[in-house]
């Protein structure tokens with residue numbers, strides 16, 4: 001069975017990962033599953049998301065869920081599904097775990113970037129994200145590994161970003177960023 005291809009989007013909250021994922025799904029020639037950290041965390045019981053459990057209990061359950069998401073990625077790719085991973089690499093260990101689990105798979109690692117000022121503007125406008133989340137993640141997400149491709153959502157629409165990714169994907173037979181992390 002042919003392995004699926006992985007497009008791995010890494011960026012802070014409000015950087016535009018979900019918007020790009022939806023455009024990619026629309027314009028790519030083959031079907032890709034969109035897998036996000038948010039979707040996995042929302043599989044938890046409501047009490048773990050609304051403050052109904054002690055902080056330590058919630059943190060433990062969330063870390064377990066992130067680990068589960070990471071292990072699901074190679075399972076889907078091995079079964080032949082193409083996947084778009086929409087993730088926030090705020091922990092070095094998360095990136096190392098994904099690089100290790102996805103060793104041997106075709107992974108295009110995309111850094112989704114945007115200025116802190118614009119992230120804070122989007123965060124305030126959205127109203128459904130904790131204020132300060134993007135700022136907390138800003139200096140962490142791109143510090144643990146360099147992407148194959150950097151996409152700036154401040155100066156490009158989500159569709160333009162998706163088109164750049166599609167062009168890069170179609171013009172390269174292999175990608176190096178995850179391989180570098182595995183060494």
Ligand SMILES: Nc1ncnc2c1ncn2[C@@H]1O[C@H](COP(=O)(O)OP(=O)(O)OP(=O)(O)O)[C@@H](O)[C@H]1O
Nearest residue numbers: 012013014015016017018019020122153156157158
């Ligand atoms: N390229 C873009 N240009 C301008 N605004 C954008 C762009 N991409 C996304 N946005 C806006 O930024 C906000 C966040 O977008 P989106 O949900 O795609 O980000 P995200 O990285 O998936 O965030 P989160 O991780 O918090 O779910 C939305 O209001 C969206 O309309």
